[in-house]
Amino acid sequence: MPSDEAVLRVRDVRKSYRGNPVLRGVDLDLPPGRVAGVVGENGAGKTTLLRVLAGDLRPDGGSVRHGGRIGHCPQETVLHDAFTVDQHLRFFQVAYGLEDLRRAEELMEALRFSGSRRARPATLSGGTRQKLNLVLALMHDPDLLLLDEPYQGFDWETYVRFWDLAEELRGRGRSVLVVSHLAYDAARLDTLHRLEGGVLRAADRTGAA
Numbered sequence: 001m002p003s004d005e006a007v008l009r010v011r012d013v014r015k016s017y018r019g020n021p022v023l024r025g026v027d028l029d030l031p032p033g034r035v036a037g038v039v040g041e042n043g044a045g046k047t048t049l050l051r052v053l054a055g056d057l058r059p060d061g062g063s064v065r066h067g068g069r070i071g072h073c074p075q076e077t078v079l080h081d082a083f084t085v086d087q088h089l090r091f092f093q094v095a096y097g098l099e100d101l102r103r104a105e106e107l108m109e110a111l112r113f114s115g116s117r118r119a120r121p122a123t124l125s126g127g128t129r130q131k132l133n134l135v136l137a138l139m140h141d142p143d144l145l146l147l148d149e150p151y152q153g154f155d156w157e158t159y160v161r162f163w164d165l166a167e168e169l170r171g172r173g174r175s176v177l178v179v180s181h182l183a184y185d186a187a188r189l190d191t192l193h194r195l196e197g198g199v200l201r202a203a204d205r206t207g208a209a
């Protein structure tokens with residue numbers, strides 16, 4: 001597939017914090033309909049990379065090109081305790097310019113969202129808050145979903161539903177990039193990359209690399 005059809009095209013991305021290089025020239029191409037993983041040890045720069053890819057953090061050099069809309073589910077929850085679940089949904093509906101909440105409701109159903117729509121995030125379980133985060137990142141049906149350690153707090157059933165959802169997205173030509181310190185879901189990924197020494201390398205999907 002020609003690279004100009006990629007949903008994500010990353011070239012020579014570099015980022016240092018106070019002179020300490022974390023990303024030293026990251027390259028990545030992600031075509032539509034792919035589920036890709038990025039693994040790396042603690043401190044390897046995974047969150048930094050995802051924030052650069054999401055446009056949250058400016059790289060010192062290199063380029064990031066998106067081929068469509070993106071959704072970003074960061075490690076830290078984006079939820080605000082002054083707002084109820086419903087208010088979060090309506091806030092993001094306006095921000096994304098959506099006519100209705102149909103897709104959000106479908107996603108909540110798919111993930112078996114167990115909280116009340118009138119609840120505030122502080123009263124929800126950690127896993128339910130994480131589901132809401134995921135719904136907010138996906139409710140505009142982005143071409144690319146960026147996920148940072150997405151399953152913290154998920155029970156097994158939710159974990160399996162998460163992967164069913166990733167399959168559904170892939171089947172509709174959407175792409176997903178999952179960042180994790182573990183490669184245990186490697187069999188569910190189309191490609192696996194390892195972030196090491198500030199660069200991305202193709203990794204063995206048995207997780208042995």
Ligand SMILES: Nc1ncnc2c1ncn2[C@@H]1O[C@H](COP(=O)(O)OP(=O)(O)OP(=O)(O)O)[C@@H](O)[C@H]1O
Pocket residue numbers: 017018022040041042043044045046047048049181
């Ligand atoms: N805002 C910041 N200012 C200075 N240094 C930072 C900042 N953010 C991250 N770092 C440093 O950059 C390096 C990479 O951090 P990053 O959080 O991207 O790694 P990670 O692979 O996501 O780690 P983990 O698996 O522990 O979440 C670390 O050494 C970290 O201390």
